Each structure stands twice: as C-alpha cells, then as structure tokens.
Amino acid sequence: MSSGLNISQQEAVNYMHGPCLVLAGAGSGKTRVITHKIARLIQAGVEPARIAAITFTNKAAAEMRERARGLIGKDAGKVLICTFHALGVRMMRQDGQTLGLKAQFSILDSDDVVRILKDAGGTTDAATARTWQWTISKWKNMGLNAAQAEAQAQDDNERITARIMARYEERLTAYQSVDFDDLIGMPLKLMRDHEDVRAKWQKAMGHMLVDEYQDTNATQYELLKWMVGERGRFTAVGDDDQSIYGWRGATLDNLRKLPVDYPSLKVIKLEQNYRSTSAILRAANNVIGPNPKLFPKTLFSELGEGEPVRVVDADNEQHEAERAVARIQSLRENSTHKEWRDFAILYRANHQARVFEQALRRAQIPYKVSGGTSFFDRAEIRDLCGWFRLWINNDDDPAFLRAVTTPKRGIGHTTLASLGVFATQYKLSLFEALFSSSLPSVMPKRAIESLHEFGRYINDLEYRARHCMGAQNARAFLDDWLKEIEYEKHLYDGEDSEQAAASRWGNVMEFCDWMAQRCGGQLQDDAGSDNVPGEQRSLLEVAQTISLISTLSEREQDQNVVTLSTLHASKGLEWPHVMLIGCNEGLLPFKLDDDEGRQQKVEENTLERLQEERRLMYVGITRAQRSLAVSWTKKRKKGREMVAARPSRFITEMALDKTTAKEDPREKLKALRAEFAKRAADTAAAAAAADTPQPTGTTPAST
Numbered sequence: 001m002s003s004g005l006n007i008s009q010q011e012a013v014n015y016m017h018g019p020c021l022v023l024a025g026a027g028s029g030k031t032r033v034i035t036h037k038i039a040r041l042i043q044a045g046v047e048p049a050r051i052a053a054i055t056f057t058n059k060a061a062a063e064m065r066e067r068a069r070g071l072i073g074k075d076a077g078k079v080l081i082c083t084f085h086a087l088g089v090r091m092m093r094q095d096g097q098t099l100g101l102k103a104q105f106s107i108l109d110s111d112d113v114v115r116i117l118k119d120a121g122g123t124t125d126a127a128t129a130r131t132w133q134w135t136i137s138k139w140k141n142m143g144l145n146a147a148q149a150e151a152q153a154q155d156d157n158e159r160i161t162a163r164i165m166a167r168y169e170e171r172l173t174a175y176q177s178v179d180f181d182d183l184i185g186m187p188l189k190l191m192r193d194h195e196d197v198r199a200k201w202q203k204a205m206g207h208m209l210v211d212e213y214q215d216t217n218a219t220q221y222e223l224l225k226w227m228v229g230e231r232g233r234f235t236a237v238g239d240d241d242q243s244i245y246g247w248r249g250a251t252l253d254n255l256r257k258l259p260v261d262y263p264s265l266k267v268i269k270l271e272q273n274y275r276s277t278s279a280i281l282r283a284a285n286n287v288i289g290p291n292p293k294l295f296p297k298t299l300f301s302e303l304g305e306g307e308p309v310r311v312v313d314a315d316n317e318q319h320e321a322e323r324a325v326a327r328i329q330s331l332r333e334n335s336t337h338k339e340w341r342d343f344a345i346l347y348r349a350n351h352q353a354r355v356f357e358q359a360l361r362r363a364q365i366p367y368k369v370s371g372g373t374s375f376f377d378r379a380e381i382r383d384l385c386g387w388f389r390l391w392i393n394n395d396d397d398p399a400f401l402r403a404v405t406t407p408k409r410g411i412g413h414t415t416l417a418s419l420g421v422f423a424t425q426y427k428l429s430l431f432e433a434l435f436s437s438s439l440p441s442v443m444p445k446r447a448i449e450s451l452h453e454f455g456r457y458i459n460d461l462e463y464r465a466r467h468c469m470g471a472q473n474a475r476a477f478l479d480d481w482l483k484e485i486e487y488e489k490h491l492y493d494g495e496d497s498e499q500a501a502a503s504r505w506g507n508v509m510e511f512c513d514w515m516a517q518r519c520g521g522q523l524q525d526d527a528g529s530d531n532v533p534g535e536q537r538s539l540l541e542v543a544q545t546i547s548l549i550s551t552l553s554e555r556e557q558d559q560n561v562v563t564l565s566t567l568h569a570s571k572g573l574e575w576p577h578v579m580l581i582g583c584n585e586g587l588l589p590f591k592l593d594d595d596e597g598r599q600q601k602v603e604e605n606t607l608e609r610l611q612e613e614r615r616l617m618y619v620g621i622t623r624a625q626r627s628l629a630v631s632w633t634k635k636r637k638k639g640r641e642m643v644a645a646r647p648s649r650f651i652t653e654m655a656l657d658k659t660t661a662k663e664d665p666r667e668k669l670k671a672l673r674a675e676f677a678k679r680a681a682d683t684a685a686a687a688a689a690a691d692t693p694q695p696t697g698t699t700p701a702s703t
C-alpha cells in the first residue's frame with residue numbers, strides 16, 4: 001500500500017485517527033497522499049461509503065476517482081469523491097426539506113442569477129446586476145442574510161443592495177432554486193441549526209479528505225468543522241503559495257486557524273517535487289520568492305536539470321499563436337512526449353484563447369478549451385434545453401421554471417410561488433399542479449388562465465415534436481417555435497450590447513442546425529453531417545438525447561487533444577509541455593485599467609492582488625513536467641488600437657536563475673530552517689519571559 005510514497009507521505013497516509021494537515025509545495029504529491037489515504041482507510045476497515053474526498057473542480061474529482069479506481073478497484077465507486085458544491089447538493093437533496101426546499105430544486109448559473117437580479121432590482125443593465133451579484137455573494141459567504149446585510153450596511157448603496165437581496169431571495173424560494181453560494185451556506189445552516197441532521201452527517205463521515213485546502217473560504221471552513229465534529233477525523237492538503245481564489249473569498253486564515261481550532265493537529269511537510277525538472281522548479285521558486293511565507297519551504301527535484309525555460313517574444317498575438325503552434329510541432333518531432341494530450345497552453349483570461357484556437361484549427365491540431373464556458377453550458381443553450389426537457393418530462397420542475405420564465409410570459413413570481421406551495425402540499429409536480437381542479441382556491445382566475453395557456457402550449461409542442469421527422473421539418477419547426485416564444489427579442493432585450501445578443505442568437509442558430517441534422521435527411525448546407533442517409537428520427541427523440549450531452553463533455557477528458565486552459569482552471573493538473581502565454585505587464589500580473597488615482601484602499605489591495613497574481617504565475621509554471629515556454633508580445637490590442645506592451649515582471653524574476661543556477665535548494669532549505677528555528681526559539685523565549693501560554697503544534701507565524 002505504501003509503495004510509491006516517500007516517508008513523509010507514508011506518515012500522512014498512516015495517520016488516521018485525528019486531524020492532519022499536509023502543507024507542501026506544488027508537485028510534491030499532496031493529491032497522491034489523498035488517493036493513497038483513501039485506500040489505506042479502506043484497508044483499515046473504514047467503510048468506503050463513509051469516506052469523503054473533497055476536490056476543487058469537477059474535473060479534479062473525475063481524475064481522483066480514476067486514480068482511486070486504479071488503486072482500490074470497484075470500492076472506489078462507493079467513496080464520495082466530489083467538490084464542496086456537489087457535497088452541498090447531496091446534503092440539500094437529502095435534507096433540504098428541513099429548510100423548505102423540494103428535493104427537485106434547481107441550481108442557478110451565473111446568467112440566471114443576473115437575470116433574476118435585473119428583475120428584482122428593476123434594471124435592464126447587466127453590469128449593475130453583476131455588481132449586486134458580487135456583493136450578495138460576498139455577504140452570503142460571510143453567512144449574512146438580507147436582513148443582517150441591511151443592518152450592517154455602511155452606505156446607501158449597500159442598503160439598496162441588501163433590499164434587492166431580500167427580493168432576490170424571495171424569487172429563489174418561489175422558483176425552488178438555489179445559487180452557488182447557497183450550496184455551501186444552506187448545508188452549513190442545516191448542520192448548525194438542526195441537531196438531528198448534524199448527528200446524521202457526522203455519523204456518516206468516517207474520514208474527510210480535502211484537496212487544495214488553501215482555496216477554501218470561511219463558510220467552507222465552518223461546514224467542514226461541523227461535519228467532522230469533535231473527533232476531527234480529516235486530512236487537509238494544501239499549499240499557501242497556490243492560493244488563487246482570494247477574489248472569491250478564499251482565505252489563508254483557514255490555514256492559520258487550523259492548529260488553533262485543532263490543538264492535536266498533525267502537520268506534515270513534503271519537500272521533494274516529483275513533477276518537474278530542476279530548471280522549471282527553480283523558475284517557480286524564484287517567482288514565488290518575494291511573497292511572504294506562512295512557513296519555510298523550498299522544493300527540490302531529482303529529475304535532473306532538463307531543458308532551460310524558454311522565453312519567447314512575439315510581435316503580436318497572432319505571431320505569438322503561430323510560435324506556439326510551431327513549438328508544439330517541433331516538440332512533437334523531437335520529444336519523447338508527443339501525444340497531443342502532452343501539451344497545454346495556459347493563459348490569464350478566457351478571451352486570450354480565441355487567437356490560439358484559430359491558429360490550432362489552421363494547423364489542424366485537435367484541442368479543447370477548459371475552464372471557459374462549454375457551448376452546451378451557455379445560458380441560451382440551456383434555455384432551449386430547459387424547454388426540451390419539459391416536453392420530454394413534464395414533471396421536471398427546474399425545466400418548468402426555466403421555460404415558464406424564459407422568455408417572460410406574464411406569469412410572475414407570486415403566481416409561481418403559490419403554485420410551488422400548492423404543488424408541495426399535494427405532492428404534485430408544478431406541471432401537474434397547474435391543471436389541478438383545486439388550484440382556483442389558491443390563486444386568481446387570470447393567473448390560472450395564463451398557467452393553463454402555458455400548459456396547453458407545452459402539450460401542443462410535445463405533440464408536434466413527436467411527429468416532426470427529418471432535418472428540414474425539424475429546422476422549420478424550431479424556427480417557428482423560436483418565433484412563437486419571441487426568443488430573439490428576449491435575447492436582444494436582455495443584453496446591453498447588440499453584438500453580445502447577436503452572438504447569442506448565432507449560438508442558438510448553430511444549435512438548431514445541430515439538432516435538426518440529428519433528425520436525419522439533409523439540411524440545405526449540410527456537408528459535414530454524420531447521419532446515415534435515409535434514417536429519420538423525430539425531433540422529440542433527438543431532444544431526448546440532449547440529456548446525454550453533459551456526459552459527452554465529460555468524456556472529452558480522455559481525448560487526445562491539446563489543452564487550452566485558464567491558469568485558474570489548471571490548478572492541480574500537469575502536462576509534459578506547457579506554454580504560458582500573454583506574459584505581459586497588465587495581463588499577468590493583471591491590472592484593472594481604472595486602478596490609478598483611486599483612494600488608499602485600492603492601493604492596499606494592489607499589493608495583495610500582486611501577491612495573488614504571483615501565486616497564479618507559480619501555479620502556471622509548476623504545471624510543467626519537462627518543458628516550459630513563457631511568451632509575451634511587443635504589441636497588444638487595446639480597444640481597437642495596437643499599443644506597445646512590456647514583458648511581465650515575472651519573466652525577469654524567473655531569469656534570476658543565472659546567479660542561483662547552481663545553488664542546491666536543499667542547502668537553501670537548511671539555512672531557511674535554521675533561521676526559522678532561531679526565530680521560533682526567540683519568540684518562545686520572549687513569550688516565556690512575558691509568561692504567555694504557547695499554542696501547541698503551530699507553524700511559525702508569517703514573516
């Protein structure tokens with residue numbers, strides 16, 4: 001079981017009866033500790049179903065499941081390996097009724113939230129709604145409800161936002177919906193306020209393991225605390241240098257608090273990096289160097305010096321993309337790692353991907369974009385799928401709510417709230433409820449008429465879709481339907497810029513073509529169709545396969561393709577060859593244009609932000625196993641103009657190499673350790689002199 005683990009890793013894996021924190025740099029095998037510990041716990045007799053491993057993204061969870069299956073076989077399937085949010089969903093499905101939520105509640109995406117906020121706040125301006133969204137999310141992560149938020153509001157702006165929050169929450173209740181923050185906040189409420197639920201979950205959790213612990217926020221910390229209870233059987237692994245979600249409320253306080261809240265906490269450090277060559281690791285250590293440290297650490301690698309880190313200067317973004325493609329092609333000729341999946345192109349912001357996508361397409365190199373929004377996750381596509389799901393299953397309540405409100409059809413949230421209460425009371429789906437003969441006792445006649453009209457329309461669509469065969473007919477059907485519900489108008493009304501609306505409408509058209517093609521036969525310009533000629537299917541049948549789409553995109557993972565990813569989404573992953581693009585001042589580190597000339601508060605933020613950008617760069621560099629290239633452009637587009645641009649300061653910092661190149665990091669580590677030991681001894685002596693009690697098991701305070 002302990003094969004393939006060093007002594008410190010084994011120690012972490014074998015320590016099962018109390019709280020354990022593994023604090024270590026990138027690529028040192030923290031995630032490996034988690035998978036091996038799952039196996040060890042099962043071997044020690046803990047039931048697989050009582051083990052929960054929490055990861056940061058769905059993708060990381062999928063990968064961990066895969067690794068666990070390799071180690072333990074089919075028992076891995078019984079272990080709960082998921083994100084904090086997925087754990088929240090599970091808890092709410094089981095126990096949400098305690099808080100008045102139906103088991104079939106729906107989860108709103110960011111676009112849904114903005115739309116509801118526009119309605120709640122009486123605005124059509126998406127930017128304003130997004131500001132509210134941001135503030136409300138912040139409050140929710142602090143555990144505040146609307147009333148509490150209003151009570152603590154500092155100015156009129158906050159007071160107004162708090163009132164909008166109250167209206168927003170009313171709508172969420174009416175729609176039986178929750179937003180992302182609720183998926184942590186509501187389970188926390190359940191655990192804190194309901195002793196029976198708490199007892200049940202604490203009993204269910206034999207051991208909890210948390211990966212990427214440095215990126216948990218305050219509510220996640222609380223939730224974890226309630227779930228593990230007094231026994232504190234958990235293992236958290238993390239790296240303070242990789243904390244990159246401060247902007248979303250993640251806090252390193254969670255690392256600092258742990259030894260205080262759990263005095264028996266066992267802290268284990270790992271120092272060997274098994275991922276990258278020394279050249280790559282040195283660049284990483286140099287970049288992260290200037291940041292303040294929570295504890296001393298320097299990573300070393302025994303994989304040899306390897307290729308030097310390459311700095312590429314390009315004229316502009318097109319040129320940068322061409323150079324990246326050329327690099328991929330040349331490495332494929334000359335490296336032992338030549339599968340497409342061995343390459344990743346990483347960047348700071350989503351919009352940077354487009355030029356690279358185009359260049360890869362031209363060179364016929366297969367790729368996938370991760371970390372951005374997949375086509376099928378786009379709000380407009382999910383809108384249409386909401387309707388399809390309702391044709392197929394009238395009892396799909398979230399689909400019902402999406403369809404009945406998108407576009408708006410004069411059925412307001414008061415009507416939907418009454419319908420929801422009625423449906424819950426009589427244990428009916430919303431669709432069944434609207435045809436119930438008892439409904440007139442709970443709502444006015446006009447509201448019922450609108451609901452009936454909607455219900456009949458759905459039945460009619462379902463009938464027509466069932467009998468609509470072949471591509472041509474399907475396409476015509478979809479066009480008619482979109483006209484009937486005035487979807488194009490809805491898009492243009494909801495967007496501030498015509499361009500954004502047009503792009504959404506373009507997606508809708510593309511999706512309709514795709515659907516129609518799957519109905520068989522030929523569309524007018526249907527060259528690339530993968531249909532068997534002659535075989536025709538009904539539109540309803542095709543709509544049914546829509547539910548498979550999410551599984552389809554999961555399968556993308558094993559495809560042999562080049563990865564394009566944001567730095568944020570690359571966390572925890574590794575590739576033999578990595579290209580870090582757009583390493584320009586202003587982009588990485590990222591700088592908001594309106595920064596200059598604002599008050600002190602912003603200035604203070606700037607230093608913290610720079611530290612976070614530095615960690616982001618560190619994350620990017622440490623994804624590379626064998627080769628790393630960082631590129632920057634001499635000119636960048638700003639609005640419509642091309643302006644001169646400078647290389648990122650991080651590039652200069654990486655190149656500090658020359659003087660430290662031959663320094664053995666282990667020597668540096670020894671010196672650092674001695675320094676910290678001395679500082680800890682000094683602190684202890686000072687504390688003894690002042691007769692203050694010392695907390696046990698803490699790491700030295702930050703410098």
Ligand SMILES: Nc1ncnc2c1ncn2[C@@H]1O[C@H](COP(=O)(O)OP(=O)(O)OP(=O)(O)O)[C@@H](O)[C@H]1O
Nearest residue numbers: 004005006025026027028029030031032274275572
């Ligand atoms: N003891 C070991 N022997 C051999 N390979 C190891 C060992 N420990 C870890 N590895 C390998 O090193 C690589 C990095 O490990 P892992 O992903 O667990 O690191 P990590 O600390 O979680 O990194 P990150 O901070 O980026 O999340 C993986 O390919 C892993 O299989």
Ligand SMILES: [Mg+2]
Nearest residue numbers: 030031211572
């Ligand atoms: Mg990891």
